[in-house]
Amino acid sequence: MTASTAPPSTPLLAIRGLSKAFLGVQALDGVDFTLRHGEIHALLGENGAGKSTLIKTLTGVYQRDGGTVALEGREIAPRGVEEAQRLHIGTVYQEVNLLPNLSVAENLFLGRQPMRWGLVDRGAMRRRARAILMPYGLSIDVTAPLGRFSVATQQIIAIARAVDMSAKVLILDEPTASLDAQEVAVLFKVMRTLRSRGIGIVFVTHFLDQVYEVCDRITVLRNGRLVGERRTAELPRLDLVAMMLGRELEAAAHRIDLGPAELDSRPPLASFKGFGKARSVEPFDLDIRPGEVVALAGLLGSGRTETVRLVFGMDRADRGEATVDGRTIRLKGPRDAVRLGFGFCPEDRKKEGIVGELSVRENIILALQARQGWLKPIPRRRQEEIADRFIRLLDIRTPDAERPIQLLSGGNQQKALLARWLATEPRLLILDEPTRGIDVGAHAEIIRLIERLCADGMALLVVSSELEEIVAYSRRVVVLRDRRHVAELRGGEVSVERIVAAIASETPNMEVRQ
């Protein structure tokens, strides 16, 4: 499984056959991972691949079920983050886990302040803090509260703290997610310096460009298993994406054939021009015609979810314009979208979808009721009819409509949310990862439903990581990479290979057709 290049001597960190299960779900299954001295090693994989489980097992947050972890040949089993730190494993998360209200110096020496006569020696602390930050090119006021600095600076301070606590292994968990290009460059410089000092860096990210810019090696996980380890220089992007998504690049089995010519002649239902939001997604153009399924494909963090959130008004676009039926509209919030006949099933069902303690019935009629306004309550009998109809239609497994929705399984919650929007007879339904985290049976039913809906003339905008699904039901696929719409595939062009190729391609803005 591992690459043919054998490590020169004892690797810095050698993980062999690591396993971890949560309540029967195998999060890690016999994973190997090798980190050498002085290398930057990307740990990649989509959601649920097992990256964060691996890191948390390594840093002692979780205890492993099986396998070995050896640091410079010596077996270790940290029981907590502090013990991991003593064992020279330091971690910096995307959300800096330092204390923003304390000063920079206090943060650097938290829990290990220099003492004199039983008191904190503030003078020594400040001097040493400045000395620590010097090699990172940070000459800042170390007595200022940490929170006053940018996330990038805070991250470098967190790295400096970890390295100063004699880290040999430095784990950077999505450090660049909220940084701009210039800040990323500074961070990479720091990473390269540390590499030259022999420190091994594990770099977790979703940005492929960054992987190719700074990493020596790549390890890919998928569904808790090791897919492989490669040298970055020897792994073309296309192969990397294929490794991550796990597709044998073959033509998809079946596709609904929609005559593109006929559909293209229809006027768009909704049209977005130069629509975008700073630090979320670059401006994009998007037309959606009645009766068509448009899919957004791309890796995690590529801007898929951000795009649909803008379209539904969950986030407010700060540029561009939107028209519906040719008329310019303002999307100040979801209410505007709902009134225009849009519906949206969000990716995070629990947080943004269901209203947990309300019954299945109340959850189903909520959007319809909201659109009618509070003054026109839907009579109880009518509510029950609607709920019962959709429970039957979508086969929602619940003893009755009065059960609190939070007691249903994930797939049934998802179907109830679909019912919520179908009850409003939407013109455009937006589904963000409609099949995520639900069992195989419900999965197939939701796919069938999507096909039926688009046959009924409703427009669908779908975000999904499941490329076969996308290929099966989409007439058009917009491909995103690094928060940018990079390609659009239509009709006969839609295939798994083309999508993967577009995700992997380096040339920005390869507009397939205009």
Added chain:
Amino acid sequence: MTLSAPGPARNLPQYGALVAVLLANWLLFPDFFAIRLQDGRLFGSLIDVVNRGAPVALLAIGMTMVIATRGVDLSVGAVMAISGAVAATMTGAGWGLPAVLAASLAAGLLCGLWNGLLVAVLRIQPIIATLILMVAGRGIAQLVTEGQIVTFTSPALAFIGGGSFLTVPMPVVITIALLAVTALLVRATALGLMIEAVGINRLSSAGAGVNTPVILVAVYVWCGLCAAVAGLIVTADIRGADANNAGLWLELDAILAVVVGGTSLLGGRFGLVLSVVGALIIQAMNTGILLSGFKPEFNLIVKAGVLLVVLLLQSPTLTLFLPRPKGARPMGAVKPPVAPTSGGAKP
């Protein structure tokens, strides 16, 4: 967490506690349930409980919906003082009853609007947002009364506090009327559903198209109105406005009444009638301790004890040991993490 287990079983702690407290009062004071008619108005200890409990009951009605949105309104006591001060001062200045009522109710609405805007638009945490008016409100009331205790002699205004309608004391009539109007407003429309939805999950509700800011502002405005009515009753009862002491600490009694009534501070399902029952439990205890001849100091401790019992009866931890209503699952039941599917699912 209030899993909606409908039926009388859920309301048992509240009604049980009310009956128990009333029975305890009766044991201490055998004439407790005696009611007599005098000058066309009912008198008796039981009537006294309902009459004296009216202001807190009124506050509890408004507070219930605020708490259902996962908020809290600490300013209701101060709003009572403001509306009372406005009423007494204007009456003293010779205004007629309609103008006086309109002005003091408007003051309450305005206070509620202020709170609602802070919470809904500026997104300040409710406890802090309403703390502002809790502090400033008494100052405003003192400005209105110019630091004096303003008394008045208008029998029309005094009627609100001391009069009766069909032998029932006016405060009770007003409370029942406001309870009925409020219940109608939230349950005969979709407001109740929306209030509960916003309280349980503001993001999801907004995503479904619910106008969350308007709902939030509305509940605070209504709470302000309820507080103003309570303030009017207190002022009318003592025929004067005391900006320093009118409604002092009553916000805490109101919150307690709502919680005793079974509405969770975490928002969601609410019961208006149960909150009023909660207010009556509190008042029945106050009255009982006064009647018993104990020192008033006991009042607070006995009150705390009884409330603890009622709250324990509702606590999820304790409910585990009691027979569970159908459809509820044991608290702390762990759901397995969602199985990863993003990379998997072979065709």
